[in-house]
Amino acid sequence: MKLTNSRILITGGSSGIGLELGKQLSAKGNKVIICGRPEEKPIAAKDFCKLSGYFRSDISDPEQCQGLAYWVKQEHPDTNVIFNNAAIVHRTGFWRNKDIVEMGESQMQTNFIAPVRLIHLLHPVISLNYNALA
Numbered sequence: 001m002k003l004t005n006s007r008i009l010i011t012g013g014s015s016g017i018g019l020e021l022g023k024q025l026s027a028k029g030n031k032v033i034i035c036g037r038p039e040e041k042p043i044a045a046k047d048f049c050k051l052s053g054y055f056r057s058d059i060s061d062p063e064q065c066q067g068l069a070y071w072v073k074q075e076h077p078d079t080n081v082i083f084n085n086a087a088i089v090h091r092t093g094f095w096r097n098k099d100i101v102e103m104g105e106s107q108m109q110t111n112f113i114a115p116v117r118l119i120h121l122l123h124p125v126i127s128l129n130y131n132a133l134a
């Protein structure tokens with residue numbers, strides 16, 4: 001994986017591991033773009049992605065995933081790496097919680113289906129750019 005002079009999309013780059021990853025990759029000279037659910041670019045990420053960008057997208061929603069992919073292709077067509085970092089973990093009692101199945105479904109949408117969808121949508125542009133750098 002090329003982690004210098006790249007443009008890198010990190011899903012969920014506004015907190016936790018994604019935020020730290022964004023800071024470190026940015027310090028190495030990469031252009032980092034992130035997505036998340038809040039309307040505004042999160043304050044924590046303002047510094048490291050000030051030169052590139054933030055896109056509001058709830059990746060558990062197929063339409064918002066499509067919007068994210070469209071934004072990447074239109075505004076950042078040189079993107080060559082994607083980190084599917086965004087995820088949720090529901091910590092709850094299995095037997096006590098009446099919403100356990102719905103919670104499992106939303107977790108699968110965010111943690112599994114969304115990365116598959118994003119890879120499918122963005123693979124053409126990312127692989128083209130990635131191979132061009134080889």
Ligand SMILES: NC(=O)c1ccc[n+]([C@@H]2O[C@H](COP(=O)([O-])OP(=O)(O)OC[C@H]3O[C@@H](n4cnc5c(N)ncnc54)[C@H](OP(=O)(O)O)[C@@H]3O)[C@@H](O)[C@H]2O)c1
Nearest residue numbers: 012013014015016017018036037057058059060085086087
């Ligand atoms: N922390 C650990 O010990 C650990 C261990 C193993 C694996 N991991 C994995 O590492 C990754 C990051 O973990 P973390 O601890 O840094 O998690 P975190 O602090 O909870 O951060 C999760 C990020 O995902 C984003 N996110 C969640 N749902 C989203 C959605 N529907 N659409 C868009 N963005 C969404 C959040 O952004 P917004 O809230 O701004 O939307 C947030 O920035 C996850 O994939 C996790 O499973 C973590």
